[in-house]
Each structure stands twice: as structure tokens, then as C-alpha cells.
Amino acid sequence: MPANFVHLRLHTAYSLAESTLRIKNLARLVAEDKQPAAAITDTNNMFGALEFSQSMANLGVQPIMGAQLNISDNQGVGEVVLLAQNETGYVNLSHLLSDALLNSEANTDPQCSFEALAARAEGLILLSGGVMDGFVGLPASDGRQALAKARLESLHSIMQGRVYIELQRHGLGAEQVAEPILVELADKLDLPLVATNDCRFDTPKMAGPHDALVCVGTGRKVSEDNRLKYSPNHYFKSAKQMTDLFIDIPEAITNSVIIAKRCSYMSPERAPILPPFTSKTGNTEDVELARQAETGLAMRLERHVYNDNMDAATKIEIAKPYQDRLAFELGVINQMGFPGYFLIVADFIQWAKNANIPVGPGRGSGAGSVVAWSLSITDLDPLRWGLLFERFLNPERVSMPDFDIDFCQDRRDEVITYVQEKYGKDRVAQIITFGSLQARAALRDVGRVLEMPYGQVDRIAKLIPNNPANPTTIAQALESEADLRAERNQDEQVADLIDMSLSLEGLYRHASTHAAGLVIGDRPLADLVPLYRDPRSDMPVTQFNMKWVEKAGLVKFDFLGLKTLTVLQRAVEFIAQRGIDIDLEAIPLDDAKTFEMLSAGDTGGVFQLESAGMRDVLRGLKPDRFEDIIAVVALYRPGPMENIPDYVARKHDPSQITYMHPDLEPVLKETYGIMIYQEQVQQAAQVLAGYTLGAADILRRAMGKKIKAEMDDQRATFVNGAVDNQISEKLASDIFDTIAAFAGYGFNKSHAAAYALVSYQTAYLKANYPVEFLAASMALDAGNTEKLAVFRQECQQKGITIKPPCVNYSFASFRVEPVSDTTNDTADNPLAIRYALGAIKNVGAEAMARLTEKRDSGTKFKNMMDFLERLPRDASNRRQMENLVRAGALDCLHENRHELLKNIDYLLAHAETMRRDKESNQNNLFGEDTDSMASSLRLTPCEDWVAMDRLKEEFDALGLYLSAHPLDGYGNQLEKLRIITASELNRQIEAGRPPQRVNLAGSITGKQVRVSQRGNKFAFVQFTDQTGVFETTFFSDVLSESSDLLNDDKPLLVSANLKVEDNGPRLLAARVQLLDDAVAAWHGGVGLWIRDDKPLEQIKSVLRDDGPGKAEVKLHFTVDGHDVRVALAGRFKLSGELRQNLRRIPGILEVREL
Structure with a gap:
């Protein structure tokens, strides 16, 4: 039997930093209590409306769409609850919230005027608000009874029988003051009462964690008195608890059910909605798409496929597979109803190209489409590179196409502005995204509001393993980390910290804007989804995140900003100053200079290929064809990386290439018998087991998900198909297992090829025009x-x-x-x-x-x-x-x-x-x-300034040493001292070969001294050498020994231990000395090559500057055609600065280390 009460005031976790009620848990609580309906009423938003609708409906609960919204009149601002009765009410509520969020002043709470509410009151039920901030409840509780009455009369006049006076009993004194006044007003004005409970957490035990969350959101401490605080009674009460609580006013309980019956609309899931594409030709979308694609394909073939030596018959023969593929793709696109999508994307890309805005060659599976290539959405020939359309649009599994488009980072906003102007600013928006409390952040935030010592909280937070790709939860860390369990067991305060953080972990903390996503509607977007304003953006943002906005029917377009495209354009512009015009689409993909540079690992600034580990791979691989670059882009990731040595070995020794079955050779020949790409899974299923490429894409997805029931079905289909092709059942099953093991981490070849093209373009410019390329890179x-x-x-x-x-x-x-x-x-x-x-x-x-x-x-x-x-x-x-x-x-x-x-x-x-x-x-x-x-x-x-002071001032202004570096004068002395450079150290760390003890040389660029919990000083010291920067931690003993040196401007030699931890490598200083002292102790020296004796006096003067030392100086000159060497008397202290000063003496031809 359904309960006789309905909650009409539920704040979910989408009331950011105000509630801990997660929608799934809330739906379970409502269903378990047999409440027939429930209303979502988050503060000034409908972020969770569609998720709430589906979660409730899935458990047989009627969802009611609503929100708590601030209303303003000439007496101030107060909150009410608005509930949608029907579609009209839902649209009106969406507009009211959107307008409040988009038009409110910065740093003020969103609000809508009483007049705006009156204009959009149809289809809405209004609850009058509680005593904390309510439009009616607050003045009723603080002595402004006349204002409460006047507001109710005004609301009654516009809502026409759809106003309810709220009564709440959370145990607050203000509620006890307000209630008799509100009951009297209800009687005088003939308005119904309704009981609500302002639910913010699920059980009374969650009152403490919820209070901590509120403090996190407001920047206060739990111990503070004068702050926002909710009573322990703001938990989700059962229907019986609410009935008992209002046993003296039963109609207030009954009215909650009556209101629920008056509301019959839930946030809908819709089929994809796109604006109609209108063309100058007046064609329908499918006809216009075919016209543009066929015209574009002809141009592509002329420019990129045919050559001058081909006769007409040869061109017809070559064009045939392209035209067949185009016809097939157009049929699928039209059948699925997506011609408008392709036309919209092609239109804004063509506009960008006409405006000289760099556009990427493609990204993701869209590069496998001949239609996309023909429309210039992508720049890779799918047939030449073996890219599959079915990986993008599968005729056997309907899903939206999804082009990810890269634009020049500096001018991406211009393209978005064009789209806004073409379709209407009220029909284009970005997509919201939510930042959640991860394990470490939750511990730190809770520790701060509980006023625990920072050092203690930081130490505990660092016991959570750091894995950004797959963040470790607190619960997982408690299972795997004995030290964390020990901290929890030994200290009651730490146990409270961890338990409270466990309760809050995963809750949304803030809203922001998705980096790339954009939606375009066929009507004002607020008719479909409510909108939000990100303070950091001028554009509206949907209140539903990517998952739910697509379910609401809006189609996502990804406008990505890629800095590399700007570098390429800038470099091409610099090259044009030489009178050389570079067309990046037409550069040769077999340039020897480019592959020679890649084989040397000289890939600084080269897109996707510049990491230290990637450089090592390239040196071993020695790529000599574009396909090798596609392969390394796909392979250089966790999982597939283990295949790199095998790929390199097979490339250089073809005798090592093997295939599990001869029919796999055409599929795997390009990658030397190794399965690298997801498309190879599809092709293998096609040739071995007779799958269509569409069915093979479903197989690939099933293998990736590893759902047993699906896998069993697919295994049977695969083995049966292979047996029909004369393959033994055992071999077929073995091949299935091999493919399945790979499918989980296979890479999309279309995506890899598109990225590889950008990689190659940057490498080509660097190899052939290094000055222009590096200037462009520095500019960006x-x-x-x-x-x-x-x-x-x-x-x-x-x-x-x-x-x-x-x-x-x-x-x-x-x-x-x-x-x-x-x-x-x-x-x-x-x-x-x-x-x-x-x-x-x-x-x-x-x-x-x-x-x-x-x-x-x-x-x-x-x-x-x-x-x-x-x-x-x-x-x-x-x-x-x-x-x-x-x-x-x-x-x-x-x-x-x-x-x-x-x-x-x-x-x-x-x-x-x-x-x-x-x-x-x-x-x-x-x-x-x-x-x-x-x-x-x-x-x-x-x-x-003297030279070293001049360099230091230059460094302070530029952040780097430009005209020279303090280490420049030391030459090969650094090598003799076995000093490793910052860049080489990073390379070894990235390649997984970190040394345990290192010697580094550098000049200090920054220093921060701290005091530990035990009162010991420690310091973080930043250094620079000629290749980069490094930071070293100095603990108290080494810090006290080297404090004078760390206050000196002279270059230092730092001996340090390297610790590679979860949150990155750390250098721990073990010993420090002046670099000059280390060099002098080496007993090296310099040779000075001179033409005559003119510089001798200046040489002696410079050598006297640093005083006696342990290094010798030899003069080298020529007398009557014979080389003469003379060692100067004495030993000298040869600092780096002195070496530089020697090089500046006129008449010295060369200064060389001995």
C-alpha cells in the first residue's frame, strides 16, 4: 500500500556543497518507504532533473520536476519552491531558472523578479518557502507579518489556486514562531497548507559529514558559531515519521499527496534534435549532402590521388572504389537520419578554413569516413590508409556520429561565434561539467574545516595512492595501504577524518564548462534544457552534463583548441617570408630529412612524439614510412607498450613475423603481424568468421566490455563462422581468445592516423625549416x-x-x-x-x-x-x-x-x-x-653590473638565461664530474630508468624555507642548468650545513638521492658544494690557443682575479710552422666565470678544456 506522504523538498547532491543526498540512494529510500512520488528541488538549478526522473521511474516512483528559486520584489529576496505540473510548467521553470542564472549580477545569488514569475506562472505549483530564507516563511518568523500576508496575496493573484503555504518542523525556534502566523494566514486567505521536510542528507548519522560539507562550501570552520548550520532533522524522514510529526495538522500531510497528483510531467529523454540545415540550392538535406560530397570527392581525387600521367580510363578505375564507398556511406547516413549533422559540421569547418583559421585533419573515428573527407571535415584519405567507416557509424547499431574537431587554440572562439550568429545565440550553448571531491581533496577539505594540523592531514592524504588515470578511492586505499589503516586505528581524530571524508568522497563540489562540447538546438535551448552561466565564460551552458544533455536530445559538437595547429600556421607564415609557400596538405609523406630526424629522436616540440620515452622508441624503431608513425602513436600507451619491442624487432628482421592464420596476413601485414588497431579486430572477424564490418564493430565493443553473456554469444558466432571458412574449432577459439585479450586496449586507427599526420607535419617543418618552426613554438x-x-x-x-x-x-x-x-x-x-x-x-x-x-x-x-x-x-x-x-x-x-x-x-x-x-x-x-x-x-x-650579476638580472626578467648561462664556461668539466643535466634526468625517469643517486649542477632560481611539525627547518630549492630546471628538497641537516652556499649566487654542485613516489619524483639533497671548488678539486686545466704574445698581459690579469688554485693553464701557439706548448707557472682557480672572461680576451683563438 502506498504511503500517505510525498516529499516535496528534496535537495540532492546537485545542490552543490549543500546536500549529501545522492540521487541513486535517494531513489532507493523513497522506493523502500513506498512513497508514491518525490520532488527534486535543488537550489537555483535543475542539474539533476533528468537523472532524477530516470532513477525514480526505474523504481516505480513518480518523479516531480521542481527547483528552489529566489524571487525578488521591492521588499527583498526570498526562496520558494516551484513544481512543474505539465510540459508548459516544465518549460516555464526551465526559462525562469535560465534567466535567473544568466542575468543575475556577478557575486549575487541567482534570482528572478516577481514580474518574471507572473509571466511564466502557468503550469507551476508554488510552495511559499521555509523560515531560513523563505519568501513568505522568513518575514512570518521575524515579525514582518504584514509583508508575509502581502506576498501571499500577490502570489495567490498570479498562481490562481496553485499556492501552498509550507510548514516545516526541523526543531528551529523560528519555525515555532512562524507556524501559528502561517496557519492563521492560510485560514484568512483560504490557502492550503502543506508539510515539507527540507531534506539534505539521508540519515541522522550524516548530520556531521553534511555540516563539514557546508563548511567546505562556505569556507568556514566547524567550530565557528556564526555561520550557516542545519539542524540534525534535515534528514530524509519516512512517511510515518512525517505523519507523526504533523499529527495535529493532518491536511498538511494529505496535501503533499494531492500536489503530487497534480504533477504529471517528468524530464523527458528525446531522440536527437538538430537545427534544419538550409542551403542556397534549396535542396533537401540528403540531396544537398550527396551534391556536396560528390563535388568534394572529385576535387579530392584530382588533388590528392590522380597524377598528371594518368589517362581517363585509369582515373575511372581508381575512382570506382571511392565512389562505391561514398555511395555506401551516404546510404547509411541518410538511413540513420544524419545528413544534417554532416552538413552543419562541414559548414562551420569550411567557414573556419575560409577565415584562415587552422583546422585539424581529424580526430577520432570520423577520419574513417569518405563523406567526411570529401566535405573537407577530415584530411586523411580513408582508402589509402585503410580506415573503416563502420568504426564511426555502424549501420547495425544506431548511435550519433561524433566528430571531434581541432581548431587553432587562439581562434577557436571565432568559430563558436560564427555558429552562434548562424543558428541564434539562444540556440547554442556549451556543456556543463562537474568537479567532484576525490579522495585526497576530500581528506584535505575535511581536515581544514575540522582544523586539524596541515602537515598531519597532508601526510594522511598522501597515503592514498596517486593514479590520475584511475583515481584510488579511500575505501580502496584502506584495503591496500597498511599505513592508512594504522593511522585510522591509532588516532580517533584521524578515524573521524577518514570516515567523514568517505561519506563526502565523490560528491560534486563545483560546476564548470566542458573544454570542448557545444550543443545546437532547433529552438531556444531553454525550451529543452535549463541553462547556467559559468562565471568564466560569456556563453550559456546547459545545466545537464554531457551524458544527460545527449539523453535530452541535444547533439554534441566538439570544438577543441589545439595549440599545435597554431604553431604550424605561424611556422608556415614565417617560411612564407622567404618566398616559400607551404601547403601542409600537400607535403610529401616520405621526406627523408623528416624520417632521419625522427630516427635520431630529435623530436622536441613535435606533436605526440616529444616525450623522453617516445624518443627512445623512435631511435630504436628508425621509422621510414608514415605507417610507422601511426603505429607508435597507437602503441605508446599503457598496455600496448609491451608490444613495442616486438614491433621494432619485426620491422628490422622480417623473419620474426608470424600470423596465427594465413588469412590474417592482409589484415596484419602493415603492422608486422601484431594487432595494434581496433579496426584490425573488425577486419579479422570479417576475413576469418564472415562478419560484416558492422557486426564486427559490435564484436569489438563486446570484447572491450568483457561481459560474459555477450562474450559467450560472440564466441559461438565467431567459431561457427570460422568453421564455415574451413578453420578448426580449436584454432578459431584460440584466435578468438587472442583477439579478445587485445581488444581491451586496442587503439582506434582513424584517431592514430589523424594524430600521426599532425605529428608528421610538425616533424616535417622542424626538419626542413628549423628556425621558423622553433620560433613558432616559442611564440606559442x-x-x-x-x-x-x-x-x-x-x-x-x-x-x-x-x-x-x-x-x-x-x-x-x-x-x-x-x-x-x-x-x-x-x-x-x-x-x-x-x-x-x-x-x-x-x-x-x-x-x-x-x-x-x-x-x-x-x-x-x-x-x-x-x-x-x-x-x-x-x-x-x-x-x-x-x-x-x-x-x-x-x-x-x-x-x-x-x-x-x-x-x-x-x-x-x-x-x-x-x-x-x-x-x-x-x-x-x-x-x-x-x-x-x-x-x-x-x-x-x-x-x-659584472657579467654574473648581469646574467642574474637577465634571468629575473626573462625566467631563463638567454645571452649566456652561468654553466656555459665549465665546458667538459661537468662531464668529468659525472654531472647529469635536468633534461637527461627527466628522460631517464620517463623511460622508467631513474638513477638512485645523481650529481646535478645549477644556479639557484628560487628557495622556500618551511618548518616541520617537529620544528625542524627544511627547504625547497629550485635550480636551473642549460637544459631546464630541477627542484631539490633540503632537510634540516643538509640545509644547516649548506645555508651559506644556498645564499650565494654562484653555481653549485648538488649530490642528491632520487625518490620516485606516487605524486612524482623527488630529489633529496645529500651534499652541496660550490661548482668551482668541485672543478678545482678535479685538477683539470685549460689550453689557450693564441696567435702572438699580445694577449699575455690580459691573460695574467684575468688569472690573478680568482687567485691560486689547483688547475694548470697551457699556452698553444705556432712558431715557424711548429706547434709550441708552454705551461704557465703556478696553479690557478678556474671558475666558470673566469673561463668565460678568458674567452672574451682579444687575441685568444680558442679556450679548450685539458
């Missing part, structure tokens, strides 16, 4: 000093000059220019990279763009006075000027950087005076030009 990573340092090192290795930043020659971004400053012609001159002004720290790229516009609108800056006069206001604050000086960007106007820095306030004041005079038309009153005015600058003179 201008804000990442770590990457810039790596590129700087690569340029140094390749002999590419990076010119320093300069206000007269640099631009806001990185550029390519001739090595010589005497020409601007890049056609036939050696090229260099000019460092970007915008890459200098804290100057602002936009401000630097305006500065260079000022320069380029006239002439180059002639002197400091000219620079100050033309300096834009937004490029003239103190920090900007200081860093321009430190970086050397003003060297062309004044070489003494230290002097400029000392006079910075004077210079900025001068610039401001000149700007004011110019604005008041008083500038150059007597016709003085800046040449004559320059002498009026009165700079306080001072000595310039």
Missing part, C-alpha cells in the same frame, strides 16, 4: 619559461642564433629575421630568432604590442629621450620598465643596464612630464628634436 609557449629554456638549448645545439629582446627590433611575439642587422631580407640570408618583448616577465604582451606599434608608426627609437616621449602609458609602469632594462631590451639606447635601473624613477617621471606636455600641446615648444633633448637627461652615473 611565450608564457612558459621552462619550455622556452628547452627551446633555447635546442637552438644552441642546432647553431640557431636567438637575438636578445630589443625595443627597436623585437615585436610582442617571437619573430624570424636575418642573423645580420644590416638587412631585412629573409630570402637568402641566414636566419635567427628574435626574442619577444611580450615574453619578458610582467610587461604584458598587449602593452608591448602597442609599444611596437608606436615604433613602427614612425622610425626606430633614436635614443632614450625619443623612447620616453613615445612610450605608451600602459607600457610605462615601474615593473615594466625595470624588466625591459634587466632583459637588455633597452641596450640599443643605453648600454649600462645598472645605470638605467638606478635612474628608473627619474626616467618614468620624465616620460610622464613629456606625456602631459604633449597632451597640453606644450611639447617641443621651441622646436627641439629628441637628439638635442637627449643631452638634457641627467642620469646619476654608476658602474654597470
Whole structure:
């Protein structure tokens, strides 16, 4: 027998940080209590409406769609509950919530006006609100009885018999004050009463964890008094508990059921909805798709398949399989009802290409479609590369097509704007996504609100294994980690922390926007799904996440931003400055230079191929065909990686290639007999067991899911089909097992091929046009000093000059220019990279763009006075000027950087005076030009920095050493000391071969000193060498021994132990010494090659600077055609700086380590 009460106020976990009620648990509670219906009323949202509908309906419970919403009038704001009676009410509720969220002021709670409610009141039932913040309940509880009455009268006038006065009994004093007033008002105004319980958690035991969650959401501590706090009675009460609670007002209970009977609409699941595609031809969608595809295919064949030597008959023969495949695909697309989808995608991609916005060649299984290739949605020939349409659209299993489209990261928003303008801004939205409390985050958040010591909570959190790909839950960690169990068993407070965190783990904590997903509707989207506003985005966002928005009928389009496309375009533009036009679609896929570079592992900056482990694979593989790149993209992942050695061995020794059955050779020949791609599973089932490719795709999916019943059915079908093809039952079963084992981690070949094409394009440009490619790469990573340092090192290795930043020659971004400053012609001159002004720290790229516009609108800056006069206001604050000086960007106007820095306030004041005079038309009153005015600058003179100080200041401004590195002078001494570079260390770690003890050399770039729980000091110290950065932890004993050295600017030698932990590798310092001392202890020396005796005095002077040491110096020169070597008397201390100073002495031809 159904219960006689219905909950009409249920806050699910989608009331973010307000409720711990998970929808599945809630549905179970309602069903178990035999309540006939239940209403979802989350705060200002319907995030969970469709999930709630399906979960309740699946258990035989009537779902009621509703929400708690803030209403405003001229007296303030208060919450009510709105419940949808029918489809009209649901649409009205969706619009009210959408408008409230999209139009509310920033940093205020979403709200809708009373007038907006009146306009969309049809189909809605209203509950008047509780005492905490209720539109009626709050004024009834705080002495504003007249306002409560006036509001009820106003609501009654617009809702026309659909207003209920809420009564709640959570044990709050305000409820006891308000109740008699509300009962009296109900009697006076002839309005019905209804009992509700504001449910926020499932059982009384969850009151504590719920309170902690509220504190997490509001940023408060549990111990604080003056904060939002719910009573323990906000749990899910049974119908009997509610009946007993309101035994004196039975009609309030009965009315809950009456309201439920008045509501008969649930959030629907719909078939896919797309806007109609209208073409200039007026064709229907299927006819228009065929027209565009056939035209496009003809163009593709002419451009990419035919060659000049082919006669008409040959072309017809070659075209036949393409045309047959096109006809087959069009038939499937039309049968499934998706021609409009293809036309919509093709339209915005073509618009992007016409606007010169880089578009990727494809991603995912869509690259297997000839229709997509013909429409220029993708750029890979599916027949040439053996890509299957059935992996994308399966005629035997209806599912939506899903193109993932990569656009230039910088211009992706332009494409989205085009789509908004074409289909209507109210019909286009991004998709919401929710961030949940993972195990470690839950422990840290709960520990913070419980005010437990940070160090203790951090230590416990780190006992949870860190696996981002498959996060470990607290429950799993308690099973696997003995230390975590011990902490829980030994400390009651820790046990509370863990138990509370277990209760909250997995709850949604915040909402944000999906990185790529976009939906396009055929009507205003709020008619279909409610909308939300992400504060970080101007676009509306659906309130349903990806899973539920698709069930609601909206079709997802993925607009991804891929930085590599921007790098490619920028590089092509740089190359065009030489008069060379590169068409990336037409580059040869067999370029020897490209494969030579890949075989050497020289893949820094190459898409998908630049990791240390991948470089090792490429060196062993020595790829010489595009198919090898497709294969390594597919193989270099956990699971398939174990096949890499076999793949490499078979490539170099074909005698090792074997096939389980001869019929598999055409399927696996390309990959040397190894199954790598999901498509090979389909093809194997086709050739061995007679599957269609569509049926084989269903087989592949079943193998991936490993559901026993499905697998048993598929095994029988496979074996029977193989036996019909004269294959023994045992061999067929063995092959099935082999394929099934692989299918779980096989890779989509279409996706791998599309990625491999981008990889090849980047590699081709790097191999053939390294200056332009590296300049483009640096431009896209201008804000990442770590990457810039790596590129700087690569340029140094390749002999590419990076010119320093300069206000007269640099631009806001990185550029390519001739090595010589005497020409601007890049056609036939050696090229260099000019460092970007915008890459200098804290100057602002936009401000630097305006500065260079000022320069380029006239002439180059002639002197400091000219620079100050033309300096834009937004490029003239103190920090900007200081860093321009430190970086050397003003060297062309004044070489003494230290002097400029000392006079910075004077210079900025001068610039401001000149700007004011110019604005008041008083500038150059007597016709003085800046040449004559320059002498009026009165700079306080001072000595310039010595070389090491100059480098340090440069580093502070750029975040890397550009003109030189403090380690440059040490040459092969670093090798003799068995010093490993930061990049080599990272390579060994990534390749799974981390050394236990290492020697590293570097200059300090940062240091943070901390104090442990026991009062011991420890420090994190950041270093840089010529290849990158590394951080070392110094515990108290090593820190105290080396504190003086860590305050020195000189390069250090750090001996450290390497610990590879769950959250990454850590270097623990064991010993530190000055690098100069380590080099001197080696007893090495240098040889100086000189032409004559002119530099001798300067050599002696420089050697005296560092004093005596243990290294020898030998002079090498030629007398009468004979080589002469002379050792200078004494031993010397040869620091890196001294070596650099020796190299600068005129007359020294070479400085070489002995």
C-alpha cells in the first residue's frame, strides 16, 4: 500500500556543497518507504532533473520536476519552491531558472523578479518557502507579518489556486514562531497548507559529514558559531515519521499527496534534435549532402590521388572504389537520419578554413569516413590508409556520429561565434561539467574545516595512492595501504577524518564548462534544457552534463583548441617570408630529412612524439614510412607498450613475423603481424568468421566490455563462422581468445592516423625549416619559461642564433629575421630568432604590442629621450620598465643596464612630464628634436653590473638565461664530474630508468624555507642548468650545513638521492658544494690557443682575479710552422666565470678544456 506522504523538498547532491543526498540512494529510500512520488528541488538549478526522473521511474516512483528559486520584489529576496505540473510548467521553470542564472549580477545569488514569475506562472505549483530564507516563511518568523500576508496575496493573484503555504518542523525556534502566523494566514486567505521536510542528507548519522560539507562550501570552520548550520532533522524522514510529526495538522500531510497528483510531467529523454540545415540550392538535406560530397570527392581525387600521367580510363578505375564507398556511406547516413549533422559540421569547418583559421585533419573515428573527407571535415584519405567507416557509424547499431574537431587554440572562439550568429545565440550553448571531491581533496577539505594540523592531514592524504588515470578511492586505499589503516586505528581524530571524508568522497563540489562540447538546438535551448552561466565564460551552458544533455536530445559538437595547429600556421607564415609557400596538405609523406630526424629522436616540440620515452622508441624503431608513425602513436600507451619491442624487432628482421592464420596476413601485414588497431579486430572477424564490418564493430565493443553473456554469444558466432571458412574449432577459439585479450586496449586507427599526420607535419617543418618552426613554438609557449629554456638549448645545439629582446627590433611575439642587422631580407640570408618583448616577465604582451606599434608608426627609437616621449602609458609602469632594462631590451639606447635601473624613477617621471606636455600641446615648444633633448637627461652615473650579476638580472626578467648561462664556461668539466643535466634526468625517469643517486649542477632560481611539525627547518630549492630546471628538497641537516652556499649566487654542485613516489619524483639533497671548488678539486686545466704574445698581459690579469688554485693553464701557439706548448707557472682557480672572461680576451683563438 502506498504511503500517505510525498516529499516535496528534496535537495540532492546537485545542490552543490549543500546536500549529501545522492540521487541513486535517494531513489532507493523513497522506493523502500513506498512513497508514491518525490520532488527534486535543488537550489537555483535543475542539474539533476533528468537523472532524477530516470532513477525514480526505474523504481516505480513518480518523479516531480521542481527547483528552489529566489524571487525578488521591492521588499527583498526570498526562496520558494516551484513544481512543474505539465510540459508548459516544465518549460516555464526551465526559462525562469535560465534567466535567473544568466542575468543575475556577478557575486549575487541567482534570482528572478516577481514580474518574471507572473509571466511564466502557468503550469507551476508554488510552495511559499521555509523560515531560513523563505519568501513568505522568513518575514512570518521575524515579525514582518504584514509583508508575509502581502506576498501571499500577490502570489495567490498570479498562481490562481496553485499556492501552498509550507510548514516545516526541523526543531528551529523560528519555525515555532512562524507556524501559528502561517496557519492563521492560510485560514484568512483560504490557502492550503502543506508539510515539507527540507531534506539534505539521508540519515541522522550524516548530520556531521553534511555540516563539514557546508563548511567546505562556505569556507568556514566547524567550530565557528556564526555561520550557516542545519539542524540534525534535515534528514530524509519516512512517511510515518512525517505523519507523526504533523499529527495535529493532518491536511498538511494529505496535501503533499494531492500536489503530487497534480504533477504529471517528468524530464523527458528525446531522440536527437538538430537545427534544419538550409542551403542556397534549396535542396533537401540528403540531396544537398550527396551534391556536396560528390563535388568534394572529385576535387579530392584530382588533388590528392590522380597524377598528371594518368589517362581517363585509369582515373575511372581508381575512382570506382571511392565512389562505391561514398555511395555506401551516404546510404547509411541518410538511413540513420544524419545528413544534417554532416552538413552543419562541414559548414562551420569550411567557414573556419575560409577565415584562415587552422583546422585539424581529424580526430577520432570520423577520419574513417569518405563523406567526411570529401566535405573537407577530415584530411586523411580513408582508402589509402585503410580506415573503416563502420568504426564511426555502424549501420547495425544506431548511435550519433561524433566528430571531434581541432581548431587553432587562439581562434577557436571565432568559430563558436560564427555558429552562434548562424543558428541564434539562444540556440547554442556549451556543456556543463562537474568537479567532484576525490579522495585526497576530500581528506584535505575535511581536515581544514575540522582544523586539524596541515602537515598531519597532508601526510594522511598522501597515503592514498596517486593514479590520475584511475583515481584510488579511500575505501580502496584502506584495503591496500597498511599505513592508512594504522593511522585510522591509532588516532580517533584521524578515524573521524577518514570516515567523514568517505561519506563526502565523490560528491560534486563545483560546476564548470566542458573544454570542448557545444550543443545546437532547433529552438531556444531553454525550451529543452535549463541553462547556467559559468562565471568564466560569456556563453550559456546547459545545466545537464554531457551524458544527460545527449539523453535530452541535444547533439554534441566538439570544438577543441589545439595549440599545435597554431604553431604550424605561424611556422608556415614565417617560411612564407622567404618566398616559400607551404601547403601542409600537400607535403610529401616520405621526406627523408623528416624520417632521419625522427630516427635520431630529435623530436622536441613535435606533436605526440616529444616525450623522453617516445624518443627512445623512435631511435630504436628508425621509422621510414608514415605507417610507422601511426603505429607508435597507437602503441605508446599503457598496455600496448609491451608490444613495442616486438614491433621494432619485426620491422628490422622480417623473419620474426608470424600470423596465427594465413588469412590474417592482409589484415596484419602493415603492422608486422601484431594487432595494434581496433579496426584490425573488425577486419579479422570479417576475413576469418564472415562478419560484416558492422557486426564486427559490435564484436569489438563486446570484447572491450568483457561481459560474459555477450562474450559467450560472440564466441559461438565467431567459431561457427570460422568453421564455415574451413578453420578448426580449436584454432578459431584460440584466435578468438587472442583477439579478445587485445581488444581491451586496442587503439582506434582513424584517431592514430589523424594524430600521426599532425605529428608528421610538425616533424616535417622542424626538419626542413628549423628556425621558423622553433620560433613558432616559442611564440606559442611565450608564457612558459621552462619550455622556452628547452627551446633555447635546442637552438644552441642546432647553431640557431636567438637575438636578445630589443625595443627597436623585437615585436610582442617571437619573430624570424636575418642573423645580420644590416638587412631585412629573409630570402637568402641566414636566419635567427628574435626574442619577444611580450615574453619578458610582467610587461604584458598587449602593452608591448602597442609599444611596437608606436615604433613602427614612425622610425626606430633614436635614443632614450625619443623612447620616453613615445612610450605608451600602459607600457610605462615601474615593473615594466625595470624588466625591459634587466632583459637588455633597452641596450640599443643605453648600454649600462645598472645605470638605467638606478635612474628608473627619474626616467618614468620624465616620460610622464613629456606625456602631459604633449597632451597640453606644450611639447617641443621651441622646436627641439629628441637628439638635442637627449643631452638634457641627467642620469646619476654608476658602474654597470659584472657579467654574473648581469646574467642574474637577465634571468629575473626573462625566467631563463638567454645571452649566456652561468654553466656555459665549465665546458667538459661537468662531464668529468659525472654531472647529469635536468633534461637527461627527466628522460631517464620517463623511460622508467631513474638513477638512485645523481650529481646535478645549477644556479639557484628560487628557495622556500618551511618548518616541520617537529620544528625542524627544511627547504625547497629550485635550480636551473642549460637544459631546464630541477627542484631539490633540503632537510634540516643538509640545509644547516649548506645555508651559506644556498645564499650565494654562484653555481653549485648538488649530490642528491632520487625518490620516485606516487605524486612524482623527488630529489633529496645529500651534499652541496660550490661548482668551482668541485672543478678545482678535479685538477683539470685549460689550453689557450693564441696567435702572438699580445694577449699575455690580459691573460695574467684575468688569472690573478680568482687567485691560486689547483688547475694548470697551457699556452698553444705556432712558431715557424711548429706547434709550441708552454705551461704557465703556478696553479690557478678556474671558475666558470673566469673561463668565460678568458674567452672574451682579444687575441685568444680558442679556450679548450685539458
